[in-house]
Amino acid sequence: MSKAKKIQLRTDRFPELRGIDDEVEKALQEKQKNRQYKDAGKRVHGSRKEQAMYSKLISSSDLQSIEQDEATAIELVKKDKVFPKVDPQLEKENGTDSGCAFLKVKLRQAFPATPYANTKLAREQYVKMAEAFNTVFNEAVTIEDLKKLLSIATDGQIIPKTDFGMLFGKQLRNLVFVLYGYGNGVGAAKQTLIEARRYSGISKERALPHYNNLKAYYDRIIERQQHCIDSAKQIISEADMRQHRTNDLTFRGGMLSSVRTVEQYVQYVTQVCTRFIGDHQKEFNQKKEEFPNKEFEPDWSWANIKKTAATQSSSKPKMEAVPLAYIKRTGGLLIEEADEKTVIEKLHFKSLTLGNYVKDNEAQEHIRHFVAAIVDLCEVLDINLSINENLAIAFGAFGRGGKAMATYYPTRQLINLTKRNGDGSVAHEWGHFFDHYLNGFALTKPALRSEQYLDLLMDKFGSRRKYLTSSRSSMSGDYFISEMEYNLKNHIPESPLLKSMAGMVAMLRFGYYHIEGTMVSYHQDDIKGKKPTDSFLYYHSKLQGSYWSNIAEMFARSFECYVADKLKEQGRVNNYLVSGSLFGFPVYPQGKERECINKCFDHLIASMKSHLSIKSFAPFTTQRADEYIDINQEGTVNKGVIIGKERKLKLAKIRAKAIIIKQKQALATGSE
Known part of the structure; x- marks a missing residue:
């Protein structure tokens, strides 16, 4: 078995870093020393076991060490890693004022989850700001103590003096400023402070004093209304009435224009002012019971509120991938044995990582089925296995919990499969890798080419974009086609590969088939919630939520269907590669759209092979x-058989005979 390779550290340039990564590397290898199957290839940073090691070693002074690997820095420099959560119970025990603790929670919530950009400078500013905020938090016991945050945000030592709101968000800026009495007009921040x-x-x-000020205010208002009534009752002529309207009347409008006589005027003014007096008295009685106009005890009830999701009935069909009950593969190249060496040398993957809790027998099964899946995938697509040279695979090493049984990490160019023996999602995750591959493995936001091109196409519609998103307006089919043709021709670089990718995005999102220049999904029928320029794939995906309608996810799901159809054309199956268990749901391409999407993939892959010289x-x-x-239910193998072509017919007859015998036995048991 191959051994894990040790990473060569750049300690020649950073002598102060000697020992940090060595210690992590040593600890990782120590955990695997007695295992048959080990990590292979260059270590991919960021696995759960590595981050568990780093969690004991990293402090803010270790930023330079983390920055040796940009992907590690992007993944580690997040709020939960640099800005500890506020514990209300601990704050209370330390004598912190309840309101101060409440504001600490709100301020941390408003602190952005990640730096404003994927750059070294942005991460450094982010960590330093989080540390400075946390230092103030540790010392603050009253709301007044939190005013120190303003000087941190604006003194220019961490970031330029005027950039705090731009780099850390308006919500946090407003909270910090309102603490110092600035921005009183900012409603949400002011309400939080109250x-x-x-x-x-x-x-x-x-x-x-607050009560006295409130009472004096309402006394003046009520006194003025009462004076208006008293002076109105002394009116005896129209001249007096005009003078009263000029000097003493407390309101305008209403039915004053219809008043003709002195008697009507006095009666109307008395009625309105009496109502105003009653309203103001009621308002005063209400406010005098509110903070800060009466005594209030400190209140920690906010710390005990547990938010529960409202349970509402939904018409959405439940779509959740389940672990495979069996693994079936037919017609594929014979894979007799496979290990980590096979993944690195034959499949050309850059690395393989195993989670701490993946046992040797589980690793063996995972690797063998994964090797078969990737071989089948590349064979049906007719692309060389070397396309995987920038891709890493992990089994149960990078998951962060949740229901996802597989994930693609763009920052790592890595697919992680959970410990269960796959759920048929290899094609889906490889589709994300393919999407990222076509964008040159960029670490930008967004990182995938499908996301970038959808943003670009939408932006090029300019002010007409509202016709694609608003429920109240839409475009005619002919007009949309002319606009889309113009955008694809003039705003996408002159590259068959990029043109094909943009055309694929247009098909997935709008049902525009660029190969023929037609609208596959355009309709004039009344389908609730569907715009004429929406593809049916997008329409049904949008009904399920933002995850399903994300263009990158629609691309990956469509790629699943494409691979399954390619296998079917050759009379083959590999349900570890693609299970197809959810293909019946319309969040996967159906009918004519599926046919056109498959042709778009044919066009895209042919362009890729030609443009990038893929063998x-x-x-x-x-x-x-x-x-x-x-x-079985625990995810381990009960029994299995690999059948060569020469034994296939013989074993099929044996199975058929066994089935007939079981049927006869069942009939005999039933007759008894």
């Missing part, structure tokens, strides 16, 4: 085999 002061509580002595698939054996593996 809530915080309410939670801090107020003594009777401190509340009394065709080179088979490494002439032998083929069928395979069936039964998996």
